Amino acid sequence: MAKDIKEIREKGAEYFFLLCSLVSIGAVLLICYFIFAGAYPALRDIGAWAFLTGDLWKPTDHPPSFGIFNMIAGSIYVTAGACIFGVPVGVFAAVYMAKYCPRKIYPVASQLVSLLAGIPSIIYGFFGMMMIVPFIQENFSGNGNSVLAASIVLGVMILPTVIKVSEVSIRAVPKSYFEGALALGATKEQSIFFVGIPAAKSGILAGVILGIGRAIGETMAVVMVAGNSNILPESIFKSVRTLTANIVLEMGYAAGPHYDAIVATGAVLFVFILMLNIVLNIINKGAQTSGGLS
């Protein structure tokens, strides 16, 4: 009898743990369902193509127009800008962390990178608004709220992601690769940049994709520095509105078809992220099956 109770308890616990594990799956399904179901009325009434390619966003006009082309372009612009600033700096800093950092400094440098990841986005945005925007206003054209400001802020924000992931993949390159290059007469730099980095490239690429995901989904920091005008910016000093900004700026007062269109904006953003996830999975799978490393 006692044995039965014990068995029931053991089995019961296992099922309970399984149930807890299924929460994440349930959450993903619920998120997909409610975002896409919420977006459906807008896409049906406006038409998916008109919604994606329309460049007029006048949700309160009669009749209203809902086109998010400028915001899709805006999100892509600032993300590309973030990569231009963040990726080179991030990869080189990762090389420092993996190959140059003295043992004594490493804990500090590593802590520094995690802190960069831990700072809330609202603080990045506030700093950008108080320092970077006025700087651009004084030294270049426009009022400072611009693609450039958003790109710089996002470029700093993706640094920790790029650094951490790249560092790990550079470390995973077998020592013999570097030693082989050194033995053939390469300098330390040549062994790293012409042997180590090519060998670690899929990991570095994964870091960049994660960074892109972070940049395209970033909201608060962008809203505070980008200006948010619904135009297609012709220069990097012009204001820009991203998909995320559109949601956070208008969700508070949107109602009816306007609300549906905001949810649809979120759905478009969600699809972007899902596509990035798929690319990431392909890269990671490729790295595993090619079996090149470690």
Place this chain on the structure above:
Amino acid sequence: MIGQIKMFSMKNVASVTLRSLVYVAMGLTAISLLGILSYILFNGVKAFKWSLIFGKFSSANPSMSFSIVTTCVMILLTLLIAVPISIFCAVYLTEYAKRKNIFVNWIRLATETLAGIPSIVFGLFGAIFFGTVMGFGYSILTGCLTVAIMLLPVIIRQTEEAVKSVPDMYREGSYGLGASKLRTVFRIVLPSAMPGILSAVILSMGRIIGETAALIFTLGTVAQLPGGLLDSSRTLAVHMYISTRDGGAAGREVAFLTGAVLIVVILCMNIGASYIGGKVGKDFEN
């Protein structure tokens, strides 16, 4: 002599350039962090007034007192929801699931997907599902549930790693003494993994404190001391955003001070987490 001639060869020019770029990149990273931290802290100290921290909130004195309470309540409730679920999930994945279990791949795919979803999409989902469908409106409860989902992948992944790093010897020893699997998990595995789990929990506290986009439309933005689970309020980060957006020059002072408080708290948490987790320098090898 030969060394000097070599110094100027093309090979060395390229190498020196690359090496300096490596140092410049790390320098830029450090400068951005220290620049942001010192700018906010410096201005926060300049804007410091006791009444702005502990005074009663009014339009004349947009104090953060109420949002400190809200932030603490949010941290407590969110962790209460997220931590047990995540730990049990990690235990299932590492201790129970067989290698070919069909659920495992799905669970991994789900946590990876959750980890990639931007906080504004969580906010949108929380507002629709918890706020409207479940009828919780703008409230602490809606905010907690939303942020709890965001934290799942973070805590699950780190707990999994902590649990995996517990040597099998411990488990075998426990089984050898006649302990059941359940007992082994709770008495041996989880206590041994505790430092890793704790550091995950502390880091998630940092994420709750810093979260803004997911909270504006779930927790809401009402400036009040919450009276119950269904009241709206602001966390510190939300208070900082609303003050910047609506508060004019006075609002910026508050934002500086709130930002400084946020940074101090997050600094302490990050450092604390890495000491407890014992992670600093562990993966060092040159």
